[in-house]
Amino acid sequence: MTHEVYGLMAEFDNPTALVKAARAAREKGYRKLDAFSPFPIEGLTDALRLHKNKLPLLVLAGGIVGGIAGYLLQYYVTVVSFPINIGGRPLHSWPSYIVITFEMTILFAALSAVLGLLGLCGLPMPYHPVFNAPRFALASRNRFFLCIEADDPLFDRALTGDFLRGLEPHEVSEVAH
Amino acid sequence: MPETPQLVERTRDDIAPGYTFGSVTDQISAVVLTKRTPIFWMLCFGAGFGLLLLLLLSTALLFVKGVGIWGIRAPVMWGFAITNFVWWIGIGHAGTLISAILLLLNQRWRNSINRFAEAMTLFAVACAGMFPVLHLGRPWLMYWLFPYPNSMGIQPQFRSPLVWDVFAVSTYATVSMLFWYVGLMPDLGTLRDRTRNRIGRIVYGIMSLGWRGSARHWSVYETATLLLAGLATPLVLSVHTVVSFDFTIAIVPGWHSTFFPPYFVAGAIYSGFAMVLALAIPLRKVYGLEGLITAKHLENSAKVMLATGLIVAYSYIMENFAAWYGGEVYEQAAFWHRLTGPYRYSYWVLIACNIVAPQFLWFKRFRTSPALLFVSSIVVLVGMWLERFMIIVSSLAQDFVPSSWGYFHATRWDVATFAGTIGLFLFLFFLFIRLLPMISIFEVRTLLPQAKVKEERG
Numbered sequence: 008m009t010h011e012v013y014g015l016m017a018e019f020d021n022p023t024a025l026v027k028a029a030r031a032a033r034e035k036g037y038r039k040l041d042a043f044s045p046f047p048i049e050g051l052t053d054a055l056r057l058h059k060n061k062l063p064l065l066v067l068a069g070g071i072v073g074g075i076a077g078y079l080l081q082y083y084v085t086v087v088s089f090p091i092n093i094g095g096r097p098l099h100s101w102p103s104y105i106v107i108t109f110e111m112t113i114l115f116a117a118l119s120a121v122l123g124l125l126g127l128c129g130l131p132m133p134y135h136p137v138f139n140a141p142r143f144a145l146a147s148r149n150r151f152f153l154c155i156e157a158d159d160p161l162f163d164r165a166l167t168g169d170f171l172r173g174l175e176p177h178e179v180s181e182v183a184h
Numbered sequence: 185m186p187e188t189p190q191l192v193e194r195t196r197d198d199i200a201p202g203y204t205f206g207s208v209t210d211q212i213s214a215v216v217l218t219k220r221t222p223i224f225w226m227l228c229f230g231a232g233f234g235l236l237l238l239l240l241l242s243t244a245l246l247f248v249k250g251v252g253i254w255g256i257r258a259p260v261m262w263g264f265a266i267t268n269f270v271w272w273i274g275i276g277h278a279g280t281l282i283s284a285i286l287l288l289l290n291q292r293w294r295n296s297i298n299r300f301a302e303a304m305t306l307f308a309v310a311c312a313g314m315f316p317v318l319h320l321g322r323p324w325l326m327y328w329l330f331p332y333p334n335s336m337g338i339q340p341q342f343r344s345p346l347v348w349d350v351f352a353v354s355t356y357a358t359v360s361m362l363f364w365y366v367g368l369m370p371d372l373g374t375l376r377d378r379t380r381n382r383i384g385r386i387v388y389g390i391m392s393l394g395w396r397g398s399a400r401h402w403s404v405y406e407t408a409t410l411l412l413a414g415l416a417t418p419l420v421l422s423v424h425t426v427v428s429f430d431f432t433i434a435i436v437p438g439w440h441s442t443f444f445p446p447y448f449v450a451g452a453i454y455s456g457f458a459m460v461l462a463l464a465i466p467l468r469k470v471y472g473l474e475g476l477i478t479a480k481h482l483e484n485s486a487k488v489m490l491a492t493g494l495i496v497a498y499s500y501i502m503e504n505f506a507a508w509y510g511g512e513v514y515e516q517a518a519f520w521h522r523l524t525g526p527y528r529y530s531y532w533v534l535i536a537c538n539i540v541a542p543q544f545l546w547f548k549r550f551r552t553s554p555a556l557l558f559v560s561s562i563v564v565l566v567g568m569w570l571e572r573f574m575i576i577v578s579s580l581a582q583d584f585v586p587s588s589w590g591y592f593h594a595t596r597w598d599v600a601t602f603a604g605t606i607g608l609f610l611f612l613f614f615l616f617i618r619l620l621p622m623i624s625i626f627e628v629r630t631l632l633p634q635a636k637v638k639e640e641r642g
Contacts, residue, residue: 023638029399042399045205045374046629050637052403062407066415081342084331089339106348106426110355113419117359117412121366124408128401131393138396144377146397147370149205 010157013136013184014039015167016143017153017176022048025151028174029054032155035170039159043137043152065123066116073115077108139183154182198293199631200475208476208632212625213378215471216618224470229614235607242600243318251321253597260580260592265319268602270427270572271455272312272609273353274448275565277420278456279305280360283367284416287409293484295627296476299371300467300613301460302364303622307612308459309357311605316349318601345429352426359419363412366405369395370626424452431575437518438579443502450495454538455568457489458561463613465558467622476623479552486551489564493542496571500539514584526591527578530570537567 019025022044029042029051042051081104085091090098125131137143137154146152153176155167164181171179245253256263279301286294317326329350331340340347372392379385395401428444461482468477507519522531541563544550551557582589616622629635 021634022636026637043397044399044402045209045397046370046626046635047402047406048399048635048637050639051399055399057400057403060404060407062404063411066411080331084339085342089337091341100343103343106345106422106429107342107351109422110348110351110419113415113422114355114358117362117415120408120411120415121362124366124404125393127404128398130395130401131390133394135394135396137398147374147377147395148209 010162010184012157012164013139013182014154014156014158014162015164015171016137016140016180016182017171017174018142018145018178018180019151019153019176022051022151024175025153026050026054028153028171028176031174032153032170036161037155037159037167039156039162041137041154041156043143043146043154045147045149045151048151060127062120062123062127066120069119069123070112070116074108074112076115077111078104080111081107136182136184141180142178150177197480198296198478199628200478203475203632204634205629205632208628209374209378209625211473212476212621212623212628213375216375216621217379217381217384221618222470224466225614225618228610229618232607232610232612232614235603236611237607238600239604239608242597242604245597246318246601247323251319253595254601255593255595255598257590257592259583259588259590260577262319262576262580263592264573264594264598264602265315266430267569267572267576268605269312269315269319270448270576271569272308272315272605273356273427274424274452274455274568274572275459276305276308276312276356276360276456277424277449277452278460279303279308280356280363280416280420281453281456282460283363284413284420287413288417292631293480295631296623297460297464297481297485298627299364299367299624300463300616300622302360302367303613303616303620304456304459304463305360306357306364307609307616309353309360310612311609313353313357314605314608345426345433348426349430352423356419356423359412359416363416366408366412367624367627368620369393370397370405371621371624373397374625375621421449424448436579436583437512437514438507438522438575440515441503441506443499443506447496447499447503450492450499451568451571454489454492454496455565457485457492458564458568461485461489461557461561462565465554465561467617469554473623476628482554482557483548483551486545486557486560489561490542490545493538493545493564497539500535518579518582521582522574522578525578525582527574527581530574531578534567534570534574537563538571541567 017028019028025042025044026048029040032040033054033056040055042048042055044051082099085100086098092098137152140152140154142150143152153171153174155162155171159167161167168179242253251265254263254265256265279298282294282301283298283305286298317323320326329340329347340350369392372388373395376385376388376392379388425445425448428448431439432441432444434440464477464485465482468474504519504523507515510516522528541560544556544560550560577592581592
């Protein structure tokens, strides 16, 4: 289903007003909400009931894969592919594998943290409708925005607009697609 | 309704009063977005560029003639190259310490110095990484350091600390780069929204990956930053530990010692904070950023320098004590040579730079004077270079058999390559100052008192 607009955007002056507005919109029953701010705000995640993200799990998996891969690489090279017999010492010399196993764990975990961050956020994203909001450039400076999207079942251009204006924002504007 | 006690706002000394979200943003981004470039920048960038050309010249000559243009002769085959490697990579450590360890410790004053300290890390690691590669003899075959299927039927020796070093340093460079870029993303979004230059908008727009400050993104972002900090912390401690393994795993007198890892890590942070101060003090003056990089930042960095300096001093004392108490004649001779032998001047100068000079930092009047701090940070940088030089060269020059003893003479190309990497560092660093925000804008916004959400109770 396509809508005429992407949603309605209310602009606030300070983080406290944004958190209050987000909470009020949740209580009113709106679910397709997003807030935009120039810095991470404590309490906004709670107010919007954002689920815990799966990033820690991804990083853990990445770390385990990296560690195992690092160890197996060294095992394969020193025991199977290129064994060097030095005075009959064991080929599987695990103490000397520790450093590289550790480094590969960190490397893979860090890579999965960054790729996971981008994946979970859906970035890079060259175009997004919220940038059509007239004063949205200030979301990266000093203004705080709450957007109710048109996908929301309760969304109604007039009623939702009135509701947002009731939250005493600086300005309410429609966001084109 | 009972009266709720008002929380008294603690006066903050990590940011000057009177800043707003807007003014913080404008002041930091103005450094990048203005058309006017300060003379100071021109001079530093020019000096960096000149020295970079010197690096190009000496590297080209090295490729043509080989490592013989340096003073490395048997028995001192490591010379300046490895000294510079250890020195540069140590300098990088302070950036990661500030960005990762101080984040985990919730030291919020770090927010205004972490960005350029991380940039310093990246560029220092770039300079460091160059030396072992140039020192290989055939630098164009450097990819042989990595394991890959090849027709020669040979593989790297995974039991050698030199190969561990390849993995440690390349992981460190990669993770530092990722951490730095993740930190930049929101600020690149700010620059994209604020620049009036069309090309700037496109370039910053692409680099910001479409960041829009959504609450959903911030929540993942904060998790990611915390996890990366948690990963970078053991990593940074491991890197200089592995660098010290290059020495301790060998049986050369003066190297074969168990306390090298903590000794090296402390020395790394020591020289790194010196570099942070040496960069921050002129920058805040020239760009008028005293309200963001305050006296408190300088003082705290000086305190870290003093603390790590004392650890280094303890290591020097213990090193000599252990040699004497251990009763091993070669070990004793190695330390006796350092104190009284042909390299005694560098030993006593490094003692003066690293142990005696920093004792002034005990005094608050000294710590709060930017000019004196600048001088003392340069002194520490010199001292730490001499320390690396002394460890490497004096041990190699006089080992077990007196008939094979030698003396290291640096050539002009040794000096030129080292000066050239200082040029590379300055070149990259001042390019960064001009093109990217040197202070993390979004993290400084969170320092402002108005960033706190006021909860209604009752």
